[in-house]
Amino acid sequence: xxxxxxxxxxxxxxxxxxxxxxxxxxxxxxxxxxxxxxxxxxxxxxxxxxxxxxxxxxxxxxxxxxxxxxxxxxxxxxxxxxxxxxxxxxxxxxxxxxxxxxxxxxxxxxxxxxxxxxxxxxxxxxxxxxxxxxxxxxxxxxxxxxxxxxxxxxxxxxxxxxxxxxxxxxxxxxxxxxxxxxxxxxxxxxxxxxxxxxxxxxxxxxxxxxxxxxxxxxxxxxxxxxxxxxxxxxxxxxxxxxxxxxxxxxxxxxxxxxxxxxxxxxxxxxxxxxxxxxxxxxxxxxxxxxxxxxxxxxxxxxxxxxxxxxxxxxxxxxxxxxxxxxxxxxxxxxxxxxxxxxxxxxxxxxxxxxxxxxxxxxxxxxxxxxxxxxxxxxxxxxxxxxxxxxxxxxxxxxxxxxxxxxxxxxxxxxxxxxxxxxxxxxxxxxxxxxxxxxxxxxxxxxxxxxxxxxxxxxxxxxxxxxxxxxxxxxxxxxxxxxxxxxxxxxxxxxxxxxxxxxxxxxxxxxxxxxxxxxxxxxxxxxxxxxxxxxxxxxxxxxxxxxxxxxxxxxxxxxxxxxxxxxxxxxxxxxxxxxxxxxxxxxxxxxxxxxxxxxxxxxxxxxxxxxxxxxxxxxxxxxxxxxxxxxxxxxxxxxxxxxxxxxxxxxxxxxxxxxxxxxxxxxxxxxxxxxxxxxxxxxxxxxxxxxxxxxxxxxxxxxxxxxxxxxxxxxxxxxxxxxxxxxxxxxxxxxxxxxxxxxxxxxxxxxxxxxxxxxxxxxxxxxxxxxxxxxxxxxxxxxxxxxxxxxxxxxxxxxxxxxxxxxxxxxxxxxxxxxxxxxxxxxxxx
Ligand code: BZD
Numbered sequence: 001x002x003x004x005x006x007x008x009x010x011x012x013x014x015x016x017x018x019x020x021x022x023x024x025x026x027x028x029x030x031x032x033x034x035x036x037x038x039x040x041x042x043x044x045x046x047x048x049x050x051x052x053x054x055x056x057x058x059x060x061x062x063x064x065x066x067x068x069x070x071x072x073x074x075x076x077x078x079x080x081x082x083x084x085x086x087x088x089x090x091x092x093x094x095x096x097x098x099x100x101x102x103x104x105x106x107x108x109x110x111x112x113x114x115x116x117x118x119x120x121x122x123x124x125x126x127x128x129x130x131x132x133x134x135x136x137x138x139x140x141x142x143x144x145x146x147x148x149x150x151x152x153x154x155x156x157x158x159x160x161x162x163x164x165x166x167x168x169x170x171x172x173x174x175x176x177x178x179x180x181x182x183x184x185x186x187x188x189x190x191x192x193x194x195x196x197x198x199x200x201x202x203x204x205x206x207x208x209x210x211x212x213x214x215x216x217x218x219x220x221x222x223x224x225x226x227x228x229x230x231x232x233x234x235x236x237x238x239x240x241x242x243x244x245x246x247x248x249x250x251x252x253x254x255x256x257x258x259x260x261x262x263x264x265x266x267x268x269x270x271x272x273x274x275x276x277x278x279x280x281x282x283x284x285x286x287x288x289x290x291x292x293x294x295x296x297x298x299x300x301x302x303x304x305x306x307x308x309x310x311x312x313x314x315x316x317x318x319x320x321x322x323x324x325x326x327x328x329x330x331x332x333x334x335x336x337x338x339x340x341x342x343x344x345x346x347x348x349x350x351x352x353x354x355x356x357x358x359x360x361x362x363x364x365x366x367x368x369x370x371x372x373x374x375x376x377x378x379x380x381x382x383x384x385x386x387x388x389x390x391x392x393x394x395x396x397x398x399x400x401x402x403x404x405x406x407x408x409x410x411x412x413x414x415x416x417x418x419x420x421x422x423x424x425x426x427x428x429x430x431x432x433x434x435x436x437x438x439x440x441x442x443x444x445x446x447x448x449x450x451x452x453x454x455x456x457x458x459x460x461x462x463x464x465x466x467x468x469x470x471x472x473x474x475x476x477x478x479x480x481x482x483x484x485x486x487x488x489x490x491x492x493x494x495x496x497x498x499x500x501x502x503x504x505x506x507x508x509x510x511x512x513x514x515x516x517x518x519x520x521x522x523x524x525x526x527x528x529x530x531x532x533x534x535x536x537x538x539x540x541x542x543x544x545x546x547x548x549x550x551x552x553x554x555x556x557x558x559x560x561x562x563x564x565x566x567x568x569x570x571x572x573x574x575x576x577x578x579x580x581x582x583x584x585x586x587x588x589x590x591x592x593x594x595x596x597x598x599x600x601x602x603x604x605x606x607x608x609x610x611x612x613x614x615x616x617x618x619x620x621x622x623x624x625x626x627x628x629x630x631x632x633x634x635x636x637x638x639x640x641x642x643x644x645x646x647x648x649x650x651x652x653x654x655x656x657x658x659x660x661x662x663x664x665x666x667x668x669x670x671x672x673x674x675x676x677x678x679x680x681x682x683x684x685x686x687x688x689x690x691x692x693x694x695x696x697x698x699x700x701x702x703x704x705x706x707x708x709x710x711x712x713x714x715x716x717x718x719x720x721x722x723x724x725x726x727x728x729x730x731x732x733x734x735x736x737x738x739x740x741x742x743x744x745x746x747x748x749x750x751x752x753x754x755x756x757x758x759x760x761x762x763x764x765x766x767x768x769x770x771x772x773x774x775x776x777x778x779x780x781x782x783x784x785x786x787x788x789x790x791x792x793x794x795x796x797x798x799x800x801x802x803x804x805x806x807x808x809x810x811x812x813x814x815x816x817x818x819x820x821x822x823x824x825x826x827x828x829x
């Protein structure tokens with residue numbers, strides 16, 4: 001069927017929020033107008049590029065109208081505002097989502113149809129902004145979508161990186177990084193606001209002076225100034241007429257040229273400084289779960305935080321209210337510790353610029369900030385050398401010392417019999433190099449600290465921040481992550497969305513708990529047939545992509561088993577590939593084996609400096625080359641590595657996946673959100689009892705998820721007892737065979753040491769992520785999956801039960817929990 005014929009069945013009718021005739025021109029007319037008058041190009045004929053850019057501008061006009069009306073309303077209602085501070089946002093492509101939210105899809109289809117074009121080819125023109133590494137940035141974008149859909153007075157704040165996360169190419173099996181110049185053609189989704197400009201200071205000195213009351217005051221001056229310029233990105237709510245924005249700061253030189261050098265004839269020298277100022281927002285740091293201790297990174301953090309606090313204070317001052325009302329009118333959510341320097345920055349503004357007293361300023365801060373933790377990996381907990389902060393942000397270091405002095409005084413007072421406690425909770429770690437512990441700063445300076453799944457929050461309370469739980473018993477809470485059903489079902493899986501709307505009506509798009517009604521349909525044979533057809537359609541689409549991009553033919557009836565996420569040892573892509581090798585060995589040994597054909601698909605980037613992760617990518621590609629070309633196994637087994645995994649690729653993969661791999665070592669994955677996307681679209685999860693997998697299991701039902709392996713407590717216990725991977729090597733001959741192959745030239749003819757780092761890490765290195773300990777359970781679970789997949793009725797029932805149970809994992813639910821439990825905001829619905 002033509003898409004135009006069924007779109008109206010999918011979504012909430014438009015007239016509920018806007019009469020279609022509210023404008024006197026159509027989307028298509030406006031697009032043509034923009035092609036001529038904004039782009040300066042001939043609009044008598046259109047190609048893909050012109051149609052794309054014309055549409056973008058026409059859609060943007062409509063968003064801007066709504067956005068200004070919404071801003072006016074915020075002021076008129078004197079609403080409390082939320083500031084969501086994040087160094088990363090991963091919105092994915094905009095056009096399709098914005099059309100959908102604004103109810104313009106049909107008009108767009110009609111316009112493109114008239115010009116012999118289709119939306120599918122037009123969206124290919126769009127470049128995806130990769131302004132994030134993975135989970136944390138994508139979560140921020142899901143939450144922005146839900147906040148707009150719930151009509152919340154919310155603002156996202158971050159950095160307008162000129163270069164997003166690197167583009168990944170695979171050459172001879174190795175990851176090669178290429179720059180992601182996502183703005184090379186400009187982006188009309190981003191509106192520069194050259195008048196929203198703030199000077200940001202670095203380095204310099206602190207002067208002291210006495211005010212009229214004889215109080216010691218501080219004044220930070222000198223040093224270097226860099227300008228922060230606003231660029232706004234718009235986030236429309238789903239068919240509610242609401243549009244919010246994400247303000248991304250761009251670094252600009254304070255002065256165009258250093259005039260003194262310029263006049264002295266040093267032209268290049270004078271431009272150099274301009275370049276180094278602009279460096280601040282040049283590139284996103286590509287490490288996920290492992291902060292880089294570079295000065296430039298700290299500069300990025302302070303740069304965006306200082307500009308954001310200025311913007312917040314500017315808006316607040318317009319209200320003419322006393323300072324103690326700042327936290328009544330605003331709340332600041334810190335996405336990880338990356339923006340935690342906001343706490344001393346606001347203190348500095350209140351003390352040094354607004355001349356408040358310490359107690360008053362501190363009380364405001366503690367009521368304003370809330371902190372979300374996303375990781376418990378020790379190497380990911382951010383710390384900065386005191387020496388560095390002292391030099392770069394001298395006043396902030398003084399303020400951090402004072403926060404710490406007062407905090408530790410309280411701790412000593414209340415925990416007199418625990419002399420060790422103060423040094424454990426101190427904001428500053430001792431040792432040869434003193435460092436500021438950003439998580440401690442964030443905890444002490446916030447009124448709320450939350451984890452992102454039940455297990456993760458429990459681990460924070462029991463282990464990572466155990467001391468703080470006793471000091472601030474009411475401060476810790478859990479907010480299990482969620483994903484937006486607009487992008488992760490309605491947009492990425494049109495066939496299934498249609499089926500759902502046909503049977504349940506379309507309210508599931510904003511009330512995902514409606515999906516539970518699917519349970520009544522599992523026994524309906526016709527429904528199950530349609531369900532399977534939807535899945536097959538999506539799998540064929542993915543198979544076409546793989547054929548086109550990788551040049552490999554895959555069987556759409558094979559099991560599509562997918563692991564896509566950043567490469568990290570704790571996520572255990574290794575466990576997956578070890579199993580594939582053993583499967584390969586088994587098929588070669590029994591050529592007549594009756595087994596369901598399998599296609600194993602991998603995707604994900606490794607941080608450029610993370611050698612082990614890169615070695616694992618290389619191993620997967622080498623195994624793929626061998627397996628895919630072996631005539632004995634070709635019909636049963638395919639291994640595919642999809643290069644440059646990003647949001648767009650996820651939207652293609654998620655609806656086509658049968659088996660979702662969520663196999664991190666228990667206790668390491670804070671939540672995971674990919675796990676939610678797959679299960680929502682009807683994939684079955686093979687996973688460890690880690691992060692949100694546990695909660696997914698509780699909601700889809702034990703029988704509809706494949707949980708295996710050691711749980712978090714068992715991992716701890718085994719480590720305490722003494723874990724010896726050699727035991728598993730000796731006792732499991734299949735596993736031994738696989739490991740010995742890796743330690744030979746089987747996959748890299750002529751080079752027997754290509755993977756010795758991997759082999760050594762798993763054995764002599766002690767296998768820190770317990771891959772070998774979970775190996776047998778994983779293999780046996782895969783056997784069960786392969787067996788159960790063949791029973792199509794059983795499998796499809798399980799698939800339906802997964803979608804039916806996933807309503808809880810909507811980011812709308814998560815955001816509502818933040819509203820009620822942390823932000824105390826009024827949604828405008
Ligand atoms: O955050 C991720 C976790 O690893 C996931 O389990 C979780 O689902 C998501 C969303 O909550 N964390 C990150 O993506 N990144 C970081 O935590 C991080 C930490 C330090 C430096 C850079 C990134």
